[in-house]
Amino acid sequence: MTAQTDNAAECVLLVETDVLARFPLADYLRECGYKVLEASTTDEAVSLLNEPSLPVSVALIDARAAGAISGFALAHRIRGERPGIDVVLAGSTADAVDSASEICADGPALAKPYERTQVLDLIKRLRAARDRQS
Amino acid sequence: MFVERGVLAAETGKAVDEASEPLVLLVEDEPLIRLATADALRFSGFRVVEAANGDEAVALLRSGVRPHIVFTDVRMPGETDGLTLLSFVAENAPFARVFVTSAHLTPDEAARAGLFIQKPYPAERVAEMFKAAIRENDSTN
Numbered sequence: 001m002t003a004q005t006d007n008a009a010e011c012v013l014l015v016e017t018d019v020l021a022r023f024p025l026a027d028y029l030r031e032c033g034y035k036v037l038e039a040s041t042t043d044e045a046v047s048l049l050n051e052p053s054l055p056v057s058v059a060l061i062d063a064r065a066a067g068a069i070s071g072f073a074l075a076h077r078i079r080g081e082r083p084g085i086d087v088v089l090a091g092s093t094a095d096a097v098d099s100a101s102e103i104c105a106d107g108p109a110l111a112k113p114y115e116r117t118q119v120l121d122l123i124k125r126l127r128a129a130r131d132r133q134s
Numbered sequence: 135m136f137v138e139r140g141v142l143a144a145e146t147g148k149a150v151d152e153a154s155e156p157l158v159l160l161v162e163d164e165p166l167i168r169l170a171t172a173d174a175l176r177f178s179g180f181r182v183v184e185a186a187n188g189d190e191a192v193a194l195l196r197s198g199v200r201p202h203i204v205f206t207d208v209r210m211p212g213e214t215d216g217l218t219l220l221s222f223v224a225e226n227a228p229f230a231r232v233f234v235t236s237a238h239l240t241p242d243e244a245a246r247a248g249l250f251i252q253k254p255y256p257a258e259r260v261a262e263m264f265k266a267a268i269r270e271n272d273s274t275n
């Protein structure tokens with residue numbers, strides 16, 4: 001269905017509370033060759049991030065994800081504690097208006113609903129930029 | 135031979151799945167258990183849809199996801215525990231075989247659980263059980 005890529009080692013943490021948005025995106029990224037960790041809440045995301053055997057490369061986080069901390073707070077924490085992980089915040093236009101300064105400060109943002117090819121392109125660009133830096 | 139395709143309509147309302155792998159709806163609220171089980175099932179040739187609780191599983195089934203197997207924990211947060219999900223599947227997705235798992239069941243739960251797999255379970259053995267169940271379904275249909 002989708003061309004496999006050479007990114008089998010890349011691990012994407014997808015933090016999305018809406019299962020009907022999370023599942024098709026996770027399925028698509030797997031078809032593209034990524035290992036995808038699904039988290040329905042920020043609490044689940046923290047559990048997965050604390051597992052040392054899971055080398056997360058990219059964290060795609062819904063700004064409105066449920067959990068003890070917000071999606072914004074999770075993104076901020078990852079950037080502070082895990083600089084090797086590329087973080088992408090996703091949200092609606094309303095989220096962006098509500099929290100424009102946070103999005104601007106926190107780098108790449110993605111509009112919801114997810115456009116799968118756009119997500120894939122963004123992940124590829126982030127990892128390519130990371131490779132160039134290293 | 136797995137004859138029924140998973141129909142995944144969650145995003146667009148139309149069928150998006152053209153794969154022939156048997157589909158498992160995995161319902162587990164502990165993310166590390168869910169991940170380990172999903173990984174093992176994928177390695178064994180299944181396509182896996184992950185639900186973090188029973189409510190998510192109901193939403194997926196209502197959206198048009200048609201799993202061959204539903205594999206659910208019993209005690210989960212939300213309005214739909216595993217045994218409630220079992221009843222929902224029986225009424226709304228009778229094509230799916232349901233396997234229930236838990237570390238411990240009360241006698242009342244055990245009486246309602248049907249196909250039960252004790253936690254902790256070897257995921258590879260679970261995959262074999264699912265394949266056998268699908269073969270059985272195929273041979274009777």
